[in-house]
Amino acid sequence: MQNTEQTSFLPVLRELSRTYQAFEQFSSFHIRQLGLTPPQFDVVTTLGNSQGMNCKELSDQTLITKGTLTGVLDRLEDKGLLTRSMQPHDRRSVFVALTPRGQKLFNQAFPAHLNYMHAAFRSFGEHDISSFCQELGKLRQSFSIALEQQEKEPA
Amino acid sequence: MQNTEQTSFLPVLRELSRTYQAFEQFSSFHIRQLGLTPPQFDVVTTLGNSQGMNCKELSDQTLITKGTLTGVLDRLEDKGLLTRSMQPHDRRSVFVALTPRGQKLFNQAFPAHLNYMHAAFRSFGEHDISSFCQELGKLRQSFSIALEQQEKEPA
DNA sequence: TATTGTTATACTCTATAACTATA
DNA sequence: TATAGTTATAGAGTATAACAATA
Numbered sequence: 504m505q506n507t508e509q510t511s512f513l514p515v516l517r518e519l520s521r522t523y524q525a526f527e528q529f530s531s532f533h534i535r536q537l538g539l540t541p542p543q544f545d546v547v548t549t550l551g552n553s554q555g556m557n558c559k560e561l562s563d564q565t566l567i568t569k570g571t572l573t574g575v576l577d578r579l580e581d582k583g584l585l586t587r588s589m590q591p592h593d594r595r596s597v598f599v600a601l602t603p604r605g606q607k608l609f610n611q612a613f614p615a616h617l618n619y620m621h622a623a624f625r626s627f628g629e630h631d632i633s634s635f636c637q638e639l640g641k642l643r644q645s646f647s648i649a650l651e652q653q654e655k656e657p658a
Numbered sequence: 659m660q661n662t663e664q665t666s667f668l669p670v671l672r673e674l675s676r677t678y679q680a681f682e683q684f685s686s687f688h689i690r691q692l693g694l695t696p697p698q699f700d701v702v703t704t705l706g707n708s709q710g711m712n713c714k715e716l717s718d719q720t721l722i723t724k725g726t727l728t729g730v731l732d733r734l735e736d737k738g739l740l741t742r743s744m745q746p747h748d749r750r751s752v753f754v755a756l757t758p759r760g761q762k763l764f765n766q767a768f769p770a771h772l773n774y775m776h777a778a779f780r781s782f783g784e785h786d787i788s789s790f791c792q793e794l795g796k797l798r799q800s801f802s803i804a805l806e807q808q809e810k811e812p813a
Numbered sequence: 814t815a816t817t818g819t820t821a822t823a824c825t826c827t828a829t830a831a832c833t834a835t836a
Numbered sequence: 837t838a839t840a841g842t843t844a845t846a847g848a849g850t851a852t853a854a855c856a857a858t859a
Binding site: 567596 | 847848849850851852853857858859
């Protein structure tokens with residue numbers, strides 16, 4: 504570090520971490536009351552907003568890696584919230600969908616969670632949400648690009 | 659949900675999660691190369707930027723709860739990166755500080771990590787970082803306030 | 814050969830609460 | 837009584853890689 508300009512991004516990282524942690528804490532406080540963990544809730548809402556999908560798609564959308572996803576699905580299956588079934592056209596693939604009980608939970612929990620999260624925004628005030636969102640998106644893209652470059656590089 | 663205005667905050671939450679996940683992935687890619695986990699790195703940098711502190715302070719700064727912190731410290735102690743010692747003036751308190759080897763790791767790894775993270779910002783461009791940071795801070799505060807209110811409420 | 818999903822391993826973190834020693 | 841830290845427990849997620857079945 505030769506000058507201060509190079510470390511001007513540090514506060515952004517700190518704030519991003521702290522803000523996400525605050526979000527996660529607040530969000531999971533409610534999710535745990537529903538008897539789910541955050542990854543489990545992620546899966547339930549992803550499935551609930553669709554007609555079901557295979558593990559590959561589910562993994563892509565939730566960013567849960569396939570090995571971990573198997574365990575998460577196992578626990579949700581044990582709770583009777585989802586089913587796995589074979590796909591005739593590709594028998595490697597497993598189709599995952601909510602059971603009626605899972606759908607019922609989703610129908611109740613999803614709006615309840617939105618309502619709960621909305622409460623946090625009452626004190627956020629009238630900032631320019633769309634430009635804030637865009638900045639976040641650009642930052643995300645910067646990280647994605649940078650990670651790709653790293654993974655390409657020889658260790 | 660009666661109108662779209664009430665769900666206008668949803669994209670923010672999605673972006674915040676995705677951006678943080680991208681950050682975490684990119685950051686931990688480097689941290690793991692140092693032989694540390696993200697919480698361990700958090701502890702090492704917190705200690706490295708100080709003269710040492712007790713577990714309570716360390717817990718407050720890293721947001722790692724005391725029970726978990728004991729385990730993280732155990733593993734860092736096993737690696738010879740930190741020491742725990744008694745405090746004469748309050749014998750309940752444990753003073754935690756980096757060993758010379760821990761200091762050496764910090765002296766090398768911390769600037770290296772900053773440099774690594776800086777790479778991600780090359781493609782971020784010249785946005786208004788300070789206002790972006792302020793928005794993040796306001797959002798964090800909103801979550802903190804909302805969580806406090808929830809914890810007060812009768813279950 | 815490549816892809817989908819499961820299994821296996823070993824570790825790490827988490828939440829929760831009981832417990833010890835000290836203040 | 838309150839606080840600092842450890843211990844105990846049970847569960848859950850993670851990285852990694854090997855594996856079976858299928859394409």
